[in-house]
Amino acid sequence: MSRDMLEFNEDLETSADYLRKAIPLMVQRGIPPTPYNYALWYAHVQGLNPELSRELLAEFPVSGSYSAKKSESLFFKYFIKNYLPNNPKAQNLLVSLVAQLARAVARNLAGSQQYGDSLREARQILDQASDPMLIQETLSQLLADTRAVEGMHQEFQGELQSARDEVELLKQELARTQQRALVDALTNIPNRRAFDHALLRALQDPEPPTCLLLLDLDHFKQCNDTFGHLMGDRVLQITGQLLADLRDEQVFVARYGGEEFAIIVEGRLERAVALAEQVRKQVSAIRFRQKPPASGVGTVTTSIGVVEARAHERPEELIERADRALYRAKSAGRDRVEVGETPAAD
Numbered sequence: 399m400s401r402d403m404l405e406f407n408e409d410l411e412t413s414a415d416y417l418r419k420a421i422p423l424m425v426q427r428g429i430p431p432t433p434y435n436y437a438l439w440y441a442h443v444q445g446l447n448p449e450l451s452r453e454l455l456a457e458f459p460v461s462g463s464y465s466a467k468k469s470e471s472l473f474f475k476y477f478i479k480n481y482l483p484n485n486p487k488a489q490n491l492l493v494s495l496v497a498q499l500a501r502a503v504a505r506n507l508a509g510s511q512q513y514g515d516s517l518r519e520a521r522q523i524l525d526q527a528s529d530p531m532l533i534q535e536t537l538s539q540l541l542a543d544t545r546a547v548e549g550m551h552q553e554f555q556g557e558l559q560s561a562r563d564e565v566e567l568l569k570q571e572l573a574r575t576q577q578r579a580l581v582d583a584l585t586n587i588p589n590r591r592a593f594d595h596a597l598l599r600a601l602q603d604p605e606p607p608t609c610l611l612l613l614d615l616d617h618f619k620q621c622n623d624t625f626g627h628l629m630g631d632r633v634l635q636i637t638g639q640l641l642a643d644l645r646d647e648q649v650f651v652a653r654y655g656g657e658e659f660a661i662i663v664e665g666r667l668e669r670a671v672a673l674a675e676q677v678r679k680q681v682s683a684i685r686f687r688q689k690p691p692a693s694g695v696g697t698v699t700t701s702i703g704v705v706e707a708r709a710h711e712r713p714e715e716l717i718e719r720a721d722r723a724l725y726r727a728k729s730a731g732r733d734r735v736e737v738g739e740t741p742a743a744d
């Protein structure tokens with residue numbers, strides 16, 4: 399989870415406790431109970447985002463004056479923009495959820511205040527009353543008020559529960575969005591962005607060594623020109639599927655872009671080279687047909703550059719070396735695997 403993310407997965411008791419802590423802080427500063435403000439101060443007492451807390455306390459000191467604009471911009475910064483990037487559906491859901499919760503809290507607060515008043519009133523009467531009828535009446539009234547407030551709290555708990563359910567739906571929606579952002583739409587395998595993350599992660603751990611394979615389909619322009627762009631897409635999909643079938647704990651595959659693919663192997667160079675040879679052969683075995691009335695059968699080959707990472711090598715350096723090896727494979731006639739300089743060459 400990025401440190402910008404705010405999570406709301408506490409149980410009912412804890413969330414009610416957070417609200418109880420947030421409200422006096424808002425009252426102290428004369429902050430109106432708007433949805434934005436509830437969300438901000440709730441997140442502050444939750445204490446999970448020190449940056450938000452710092453900024454909130456700096457913008458709204460006890461003696462300072464309230465500004466709706468400032469509060470709105472903080473809400474957008476910490477909730478909408480960072481929490482749900484590029485997902486208007488989830489953003490709208492979140493806004494309506496906060497508004498709904500704020501209404502529930504306001505109702506609950508007003509009810510509690512009324513109950514407090516009726517308790518005080520009852521106490522005054524009981525302190526002075528000597529008439530048993532009046533005492534009886536006051537106690538009955540108190541009992542009725544207590545029941546009413548109990549009911550109201552139950553309703554509030556129900557509203558908190560339904561808010562929790564909605565937050566759960568929002569989280570699932572967010573997870574789906576994040577997942578979609580990491581998958582290539584045509585081949586359904588991880589995309590360049592996912593590859594960047596995976597390579598960075600792999601390089602952080604020196605053991606086992608990390609190898610990188612860069613694959614580029616040969617003369618793919620010609621394939622598109624002869625068989626049509628749709629068939630070209632199909633070839634990319636088949637290649638993606640073929641690579642996906644190679645995946646295991648140590649092998650990560652991705653569409654690197656266009657007609658290029660990448661494979662990260664967490665293991666020795668020998669294993670990576672063997673895998674590259676296997677892929678090269680499998681790709682060259684792919685057959686595809688022109689649409690009737692044409693009857694040509696197409697084949698495709700691939701050139702592959704393979705390198706093993708050096709100690710502390712940065713991703714861009716490793717990619718650059720794999721790219722150089724790939725370029726050599728192309729220059730040497732294509733449909734071949736070229737291995738970059740080994741770590742020992744340094």
Ligand SMILES: Nc1nc2c(ncn2[C@@H]2O[C@H](COP(=O)(O)OP(=O)(O)OP(=O)(O)O)[C@@H](O)[C@H]2O)c(=O)[nH]1
Pocket residue numbers: 584614615616617618619620622626627628629630631634655656657728732
């Ligand atoms: N069908 C299809 N073609 C694509 C896609 N992405 C890139 N291409 C095509 O891939 C071709 C790549 O061509 P070039 O970079 O000239 O390379 P090449 O023809 O493969 O030749 P070499 O790499 O030198 O062997 C271009 O014609 C692109 O239009 C895609 O998603 N679908």
